[in-house]
Amino acid sequence: MPSHRQAVELVKAYRLLNHGPTVLVSAAAGGHRNIMAAAWAMPLDFSPPKVAVVLDKSTWTRQLLEQSGEFVLQVPTVSQVDLTEALGSSSGQSLAEQQGTDKFETFGLETFAGDVVGAPLLAGCAAWLECRLLPEPPIQQTYDMFLGEVVAAHADPRVFSNGRWHFEGHDALRTIxxxxGGHFLVDGAAVDARPLAARPAS
Amino acid sequence: MPSHRQAVELVKAYRLLNHGPTVLVSAAAGGHRNIMAAAWAMPLDFSPPKVAVVLDKSTWTRQLLEQSGEFVLQVPTVSQVDLTEALGSSSGQSLAEQQGTDKFETFGLETFAGDVVGAPLLAGCAAWLECRLLPEPPIQQTYDMFLGEVVAAHADPRVFSNGRWHFEGHDALRTIxxxxGGHFLVDGAAVDARPLAARPAS
Structure with a gap:
């Protein structure tokens, strides 16, 4: 669905993750590709934008990411909640080794190419962050944490534009x-903080 | 409001942050105490539970955390959204140096003592994670990221129990x-993912 993809300026890319949504991480290397769910991801810097994501040693996505030095974080919608859970609880490596296929084929997923990174971007998501790995072997090994610099960012302009999410009228595109255990909270209302006065000195 | 605080078993403490809420970080050292807002926080491990939080070099909370080697992450509610923004955009160090006071006095905040950590816990939040700093000077210096082990955890049992958030009937306690720029999304509906069948082989 490239028609629902608009570039996000890099200085505002952190806003795609600032509200702490669950993400899908994709990576590709050596003729293989994979995608998994990750709840432990966050922005790490504004400009250049950086991100951090935790990937268990057992995951194939991690291996492909380490081989290629790049990955994509995509922000799924509530319409993709079943898929998100399925991608987080199935093994791409098993599919490849035992059936010669992958999660994209298995679940009939549509993808499109990124601007910079070779990993596939999953269609139908609310946002995508193409990232280059910032290699930090001790952090990766000790904490399973991978850092990346965001080199391109995109969002569905129906729900994100001018640096703000606006889900009103698009409930099916709300992020999660x-x-x-497959239990999710969906983004609800938006609220703007009002200035708070200091307590009068007594 | 200690009456709305119940211990959370450590193995489930990650669930207090797994949905990516904005947190308030408090720390105390040398007779000073401070509290600030941080959107960039996430779980880092299940057991023992670990967390990661990004704290800019300019923040006083970071200095107090580095001095004391401990901190508290608390999860504010939508009722505290104005306060959260105020705590994220005011300087405790300026208040201390120029007026001999702190944010707690200035905003009339009620606190209570933790079980393990010396930093104050802000009353009225939805959850609290008492943390011991896991010193990683290169990560702290290069990425402004601080890692901690959760040594005690608590939540308001009206909205979190048995490892699940349940905000229904308590809209004022929803997390944010x-x-x-002071614009927040409030947690909305809960949804459980359903099993997704693989696409039939063609």
Whole structure:
């Protein structure tokens, strides 16, 4: 669905992750590709934009990311909640080794190419962040944490534009937050903080 | 409001942050105490539970955390959205140096003591994670990222129990997610993912 993709200026890319949504991480290397769910991701810097994501040693996405030095974080919608859980609880490596296929084929997923990174971008998401790995072997090994610089960013302009999410009228495109065991919270109302006065000195 | 605080078993403490809420970070050292807002926080491990939080070099909370080697992450509610923004845009160090006071006095904040950590816990939040700093000077210096082990955790049992958030009937206690500039998204509906079948082989 490239028609629902608009570039996000890099200085505002952190806003795609600032609200802490669950993400899907994709990577590709050596003729293989994979995609998995990750709840532990966050922005790490504004400009150049950086991100951090935790990837268990057992995951194939991690291996492909380490081989290629790049990855994509995509922000799925509530319409993709079943898919998000399925991508987080199935093994791309098993599919490749045992059936010669992958999660994209298995679940009939549509993808499109990024501007910079070779990993596939999953259609139908609310946002995409193409990232180059910032290699930090001790952090990767000790904490399973991978850092990346965002080199291109895109969002569905129906729900994100001018640096703000606006889900009103697009409930099916609201982003999601995993709690545990396939249980998610969906983004609800927006609220703007009002100035708070200091307590009068007594 | 200690009456609305219940211990959370450590193995489930990650679920207090798994949905990516904005947090308030408090720390105390040398007779000073401070509290600030941070949107960039996430779980880092299940057991023992670990967390990661990004704290800019300019923040006083960071100095107090570095001095004491401990901190508290608390999860504010939508009722505290104005306060959250105020705590994220005011300087505790200026208040201390220029007026001999702090943010707690200035905003009339009620606190209570933690079980393990010396930093104050802000009353009225939805959850609290008491943390011991895991010193990683290169990560702290290069990425402004601080890692901690959760040594005690608590939540308001009206909205979190048995490892799940349940905000229904308690809209004022819903947790919040900062986008930018005092604009927040509030947690909405909960949804459980359903099993997704693989696409039939063609």
């Amino acid at each position: 937050h995993h709690v545990a | 997610h900062h986008v930018a």
